[in-house]
Amino acid sequence: CLIIAKNSGIKLPYVKYLKNANFYNPHGIGIAYWKNKSNEVVIKKDFTNINPFLKWFKKNITKSDACVIHFRFATSGLIDNGNRHPFPLTRSGEIIRRENFKCKMAVAHNGVVSQYSSYKVSNDKKRFSDTQLFIMDILQDPLIKENLKNKTIKKLLENFVCGDKLAFLDAGGHIIKFGDFER
Numbered sequence: 001c002l003i004i005a006k007n008s009g010i011k012l013p014y015v016k017y018l019k020n021a022n023f024y025n026p027h028g029i030g031i032a033y034w035k036n037k038s039n040e041v042v043i044k045k046d047f048t049n050i051n052p053f054l055k056w057f058k059k060n061i062t063k064s065d066a067c068v069i070h071f072r073f074a075t076s077g078l079i080d081n082g083n084r085h086p087f088p089l090t091r092s093g094e095i096i097r098r099e100n101f102k103c104k105m106a107v108a109h110n111g112v113v114s115q116y117s118s119y120k121v122s123n124d125k126k127r128f129s130d131t132q133l134f135i136m137d138i139l140q141d142p143l144i145k146e147n148l149k150n151k152t153i154k155k156l157l158e159n160f161v162c163g164d165k166l167a168f169l170d171a172g173g174h175i176i177k178f179g180d181f182e183r
Contacts, residue, residue, distance in 0.1 A: 001071060001072050001108075001110040001111070002021045002070070002071045002073075003068060003070050003085075003109075003165055003167050003181075004018075004021070004067075004068070004069040005067075005068050005069075005177055005181065006065075006067050006068075008034070008064055008065060008173050010063070012061060012063065013069075018050065018054060018057075018069075021069075021071040022050040022053075022071055024073070025071035025072055025073040026073070027072040027073055027074040028045065028071075028072045028079070028084040029049075029069070029072070029084065030044065030045030030047070030085050030108070031043070031044050031045070031061075031067055031069045031086070032044075032067065032086035032169045033061060033066065033068075034065060034169055034170075034171065034172075034173040036062075036065055036173070038171070038173075040102045040104065041088075041102070041104065041105060041106045041169050041170065042100075043087070043098070043100065043101045043102075044056075044099070045084035045086070046081050046099040046100060066173040066175055067169070068108050068167045068168075068169045070085035070086055070108040070110075072084050072085060074129075075112050075117075075130065076130045077127060077130070078127050082097030082098070082127075083128070083129045084099075085107075085108040085131065086108040086167075086169070087106060087107055087131065087135055088101055088103035088105070088106055089103070089104075089105050089106070089107060089135060089139050089140045089145045090103075090136065090140050091136050091140050092136075093128065093132075093136065096132050096135060096136060097132070104170065105169065106168070106169050107139060108166070108167050109165070110164055110166075111162075111164025111165060112130055112164070113130040113133070113160075113161060113164070114162075115130075115134075116130040116137070117130050144157070148176045154178065158178055158179070163179065164178075165179030165180070165181060166178040166179060
């Protein structure tokens with residue numbers, strides 16, 4: 001997987017980078033975005049390939065918006081729109097799989113949360129990815145999601161995801177990143 005996290009006020013990523021990201025991560029594209037002066041995050045992950053995404057992106061996202069774009073390379077769970085990132089922070093399996101959703105906070109993950117990998121979960125949970133199970137079990141808890149900037153919470157999450165990357169986008173347009181992101 002590959003995550004692009006664009007803060008408000010930063011120019012849009014180059015098309016060639018988006019195309020390259022899609023080429024190497026072919027299992028779907030999703031975006032969580034915050035429009036300047038909005039009080040919500042919108043998740044959209046119904047793009048079948050790079051061309052509809054690019055057309056939509058150029059028309060709808062501006063320099064003043066913040067966004068988290070995720071290009072999926074499936075490691076667990078179904079390869080479908082419902083398992084594309086980003087996800088809302090929720091306990092609901094129905095909500096977490098929605099293709100279009102408005103929420104207060106979204107997250108994208110790059111890596112494998114081994115504690116939730118498909119060989120360790122019951123058959124009724126196999127349709128969910130490791131990331132979705134991690135969100136529904138841990139990240140959606142108010143103690144966690146409302147304290148992502150807390151030094152102790154950051155340390156616990158970073159240790160739990162073992163070098164993976166997480167990018168959160170909140171309803172104020174702030175991006176909180178865990179892991180080693182390139183500039």
